[in-house]
Amino acid sequence: MIDFIxxxxxxxxYIILMMIGLYAMITKRNLxxxxxxxxxxxxxxILFYISLASKRGGTLPILEHAHGEENLTVDVSNYINPLPHVLMLTAIVVMVATLGVALAILxxxxxxxxxxxxxxxxxxxx
Amino acid sequence: MKIVNLILVLCIGGFLIYGTLDMPGWGDPDSPASKHVSPRYIQKTIEETATPNMVTSILADYRGYDTMGETTVIFTAGMACILLLHGSIRKNRND
Amino acid sequence: MITPFNLIILIFVVICAITAITVKDLLSAVMILGAYSFFMCLMWTEMGAVDVAFTEASVSAGIGTILFIAAIIKTTRRSKD
Structure with missing residues (x-):
């Protein structure tokens, strides 16, 4: 039970944070x-997606001493999943773009x- | 009206928390999200792109079209800001 | 993946979010939102997503806050709720 929690x-x-944002979008009168x-x-x-990428016992997704080596065997379970990081990098930049257009309309x-x-x-x- | 909104938001949050009960736990190495395509990216990155940083190699090499679409979005947003702000200034001067 | 550190930063993030939507002065709300972005950046560093962390620190906490402040200077900083 305690492990489950x-x-x-x-x-x-994260869901509480999302509820705070949704409540502000619905209820507040100021734009x-x-x-x-x-x-x-x-x-x-974005926080939820990044947390899906983490692995227990994994380090940062950067290979050490890997320059110039051709046949390097890499253990997958030692590195954090890098794919959600890339997708959320795109999402952060799109977030700022929508923010700019919203403030211009405001x-x-x-x-x-x-x-x-x-x-x-x-x-x-x- | 505020009470109705609060109840609506709490209902949505309750459904989402009910959805997390079936999810794999935080930091589970065998979760489906880290089983499908990312092992290939992690294993082949030094062989195919010669870049030690995996995030960079996926961002600029494996998923380059994605990044190109992102630059299109930024260009469109900047264009929209310039047109919105400048257009109205000129209209105000003519009045 | 250090659980107590993570919990402390999450609590700070929730406090910043609640304060940012309840404070009446808009300039203060925007400043607190900047602090929220930096806490978020600290949390991503702790989770291992370094690239996302420094993108957040430069793009969302830097340029986002500057855009908000520019918009508030051009409009008004008073709000009723």
Missing amino acids: IERYNFWI VKKVIGMNIFQTAI ILIYRKYGTLEEDEILKKMQ
Whole structure:
């Protein structure tokens, strides 16, 4: 039972982080707060994928003293799985790209309506 | 309204926690995620790409098209930012 | 893979996330989000993902925070919730 909890408590904390981000995206009225919630949500999902890659007893995915050797036998269980790291590297950069476009749209909204609160924007649109 | 949202979020979290009960534990070397393609990347990286750092060899060699798509996304995002901000400045000056 | 260290950093991350969405001043919220990104970067270093860690430290904690601050300077830093 205690092993079961120790193996899984970090997954539960990632889900709590994801719930914090989702709650901020749904409930908060300020648009910057919504963007902050989106950032937290994406980071929690990236954290979950990175944690899938870790192996007990594995080191960093970099080979030592490997330059110039042709026939090197590598034991797979000694190295962490590098594939999720690569995919999440792409996801972090895409996250910042979406953040930039969201903030540009937000500046445009402020220029047109003069406020960032969602209910005041809805009142001025009518 | 806030109470409804909170209950909705808690329901989603409960379902996700129920989903983690069947998952392989943290740091399990025999999990399905580290059994399928990554052993080949780890074993062949020095033979096929001569790069000791596996993350770099996968990023730029095995999955190079993926990285090219990523640069397209960044280019599109930068273009969208410039068009959004600059277009509105010019419109304001003409008014 | 050091369990108590990991737990301590996870608790700090959750505290930073809750503070970032509850504080009323937007500039403070953005600064706390930067601290959240650096804690996340520390956690990835501890898990063994060094490349992801320094990408996060430069791209998300650096450029992301600068983009947020630029947007807040151009708009307003007051918020109602």
